[in-house]
Amino acid sequence: MSQPPLCRIENLSVTYAGAAHPALDTISLSLARHRSLAIIGESGSGKSTLARRLAGLLPANAATSGTVVWNAGAEVQTDTTFPRSGRDIGYVFQDPGASLNPVLTLGEQVAEGAVRHLGLSWKEALSHARDLLEQVQLPHPSALLKAYSHQLSGGQRQRVAIACAISARPNILIADEATSALDTITQAAITSLLDGLVRESGMTLVFITHDIALASSLADDIVVLKSGQLVEAGKATNVLSNPAHAYTKSLIAAHLDLSTPRLIESVP
Ligand SMILES: Nc1ncnc2c1ncn2[C@@H]1O[C@H](COP(=O)(O)OP(=O)(O)OP(=O)(O)O)[C@@H](O)[C@H]1O
Numbered sequence: 001m002s003q004p005p006l007c008r009i010e011n012l013s014v015t016y017a018g019a020a021h022p023a024l025d026t027i028s029l030s031l032a033r034h035r036s037l038a039i040i041g042e043s044g045s046g047k048s049t050l051a052r053r054l055a056g057l058l059p060a061n062a063a064t065s066g067t068v069v070w071n072a073g074a075e076v077q078t079d080t081t082f083p084r085s086g087r088d089i090g091y092v093f094q095d096p097g098a099s100l101n102p103v104l105t106l107g108e109q110v111a112e113g114a115v116r117h118l119g120l121s122w123k124e125a126l127s128h129a130r131d132l133l134e135q136v137q138l139p140h141p142s143a144l145l146k147a148y149s150h151q152l153s154g155g156q157r158q159r160v161a162i163a164c165a166i167s168a169r170p171n172i173l174i175a176d177e178a179t180s181a182l183d184t185i186t187q188a189a190i191t192s193l194l195d196g197l198v199r200e201s202g203m204t205l206v207f208i209t210h211d212i213a214l215a216s217s218l219a220d221d222i223v224v225l226k227s228g229q230l231v232e233a234g235k236a237t238n239v240l241s242n243p244a245h246a247y248t249k250s251l252i253a254a255h256l257d258l259s260t261p262r263l264i265e266s267v268p
């Protein structure tokens with residue numbers, strides 16, 4: 001029997017104060033457990049708004065309607081506070097420089113989530129942070145605990161940001177264009193890291209990307225947004241090999257025009 005979805009979103013709308021149109025317009029979709037969902041669409045289509053709504057991180061000027069039900073259909077719903085940002089949901093932002101604090105050591109930043117949400121002492125949490133830095137494949141993790149973000153490259157900073165996001169062992173990891181500020185080789189390494197984390201830990205991954213090739217290589221499921229509307233949703237292989245909507249076709253065609261045979265190869 002298939003598991004109930006981790007989250008069911010029904011008729012979700014989000015409108016920012018003063019905006020002529022809603023940023024999200026009556027969106028409905030389900031988030032499956034232990035799978036990775038790619039949210040794709042052009043700039044301004046509402047991808048980050050959807051991710052922030054899931055994480056409870058919308059700003060005060062956003063008015064929302066509709067329902068977001070977590071653990072829908074689960075027999076026991078004991079924890080009414082689920083999900084809590086930081087504890088249950090880790091969030092990785094596009095710009096790793098902006099998400100790290102320049103005056104705190106990397107160890108303090110990675111350990112903080114474990115102190116706050118797992119109840120570890122600082123000593124225990126720093127040891128946990130060292131393990132996390134190793135898990136995100138950073139060299140010399142013990143020395144890095146005492147280092148600062150300016151001492152790292154962009155790709156290394158993004159690895160630290162991922163370590164911070166998974167410090168409290170969240171069920172859900174949201175990556176909002178986590179690789180788009182990086183060079184192609186580093187993008188591939190971070191993508192493979194995210195993929196490994198999801199497969200190993202059973203986390204549910206929601207990632208936002210403009211890059212349809214990235215979506216094809218990492219996502220189990222895909223949602224396509226256009227001007228705040230959901231135009232397509234389904235299994236990644238189906239959506240990419242047999243897109244139903246003209247907009248999705250144009251996104252795929254735009255990618256193929258630009259470049260490589262990677263997408264063709266990755267779609268069975
Ligand atoms: N904090 C905000 N206040 C007001 N309007 C906002 C805010 N954040 C986003 N918007 C508007 O909501 C719409 C959707 O924005 P959103 O950031 O969700 O798009 P996006 O798909 O993530 O775009 P991008 O690919 O450029 O990151 C846009 O019209 C944007 O200008």
Ligand SMILES: [Mg+2]
Pocket residue numbers: 047048049176
């Ligand atoms: Mg965005």
